[in-house]
Amino acid sequence: MATIFVADDNPHVHSMVEKSLGAEGHEIAGTMVGAEALESIAQSKPDIVLLDSTLGELNAFDTCREVLSLPGMEELRVVLLAGPLETIDSSEALQAGVSSVLQKPLDPEVLSALVGNGGDGAASDGSESKPPAVDLLVHQALGDADSQQLRSAIHKQVEAVVNASIPSLVDHITDRLAEKLKPK
Numbered sequence: 001m002a003t004i005f006v007a008d009d010n011p012h013v014h015s016m017v018e019k020s021l022g023a024e025g026h027e028i029a030g031t032m033v034g035a036e037a038l039e040s041i042a043q044s045k046p047d048i049v050l051l052d053s054t055l056g057e058l059n060a061f062d063t064c065r066e067v068l069s070l071p072g073m074e075e076l077r078v079v080l081l082a083g084p085l086e087t088i089d090s091s092e093a094l095q096a097g098v099s100s101v102l103q104k105p106l107d108p109e110v111l112s113a114l115v116g117n118g119g120d121g122a123a124s125d126g127s128e129s130k131p132p133a134v135d136l137l138v139h140q141a142l143g144d145a146d147s148q149q150l151r152s153a154i155h156k157q158v159e160a161v162v163n164a165s166i167p168s169l170v171d172h173i174t175d176r177l178a179e180k181l182k183p184k
Helices: 011-022 034-044 060-069 090-096 108-116 133-141 147-181
Strands: 003-007 027-031 048-052 077-082 100-103
Touching: 003 011, 003 034, 011 027, 011 048, 011 108, 011 147, 027 034, 034 060, 048 060, 060 077, 060 090, 100 108
Parallel strands: 003 027, 003 048, 048 077, 077 100
Antiparallel strands: none
């Protein structure tokens, strides 16, 4: 089993990773404070780091470079966690050493596949996973994919984001209301 370090200031991300990957037997560590991330990662020596793209005052690309420059961390897989509408500069991510980029809300099946197969993003059972919509855009530009395949891939991704968001949204609203309604 893998050791996964979560560097994200959202408690719902930590909870979701713990529920999905912790239940599979993976060891989960992490921090919600950006300034503690580098030191904590160095101490825990994880197999994979899930790094929030906007972790407080830290720049995710600089943090990735620093983590990968630590002794023994050169082969560490760093997965950048981006907001649902956030765009990531793929060339800068590649230069920084980012292994993968996952959009929030996180899909437990995608996380499981990522961790279960060594982090290359393919399906963990050895079968080939369908390329994401962005890859299909490239294939469509090259003439390898038609517009119906692209529409279907986009639809599937939007549906997955909406379905994955609902439990987290319900938890967030419940927590906020409970805090506001708590007797003082």
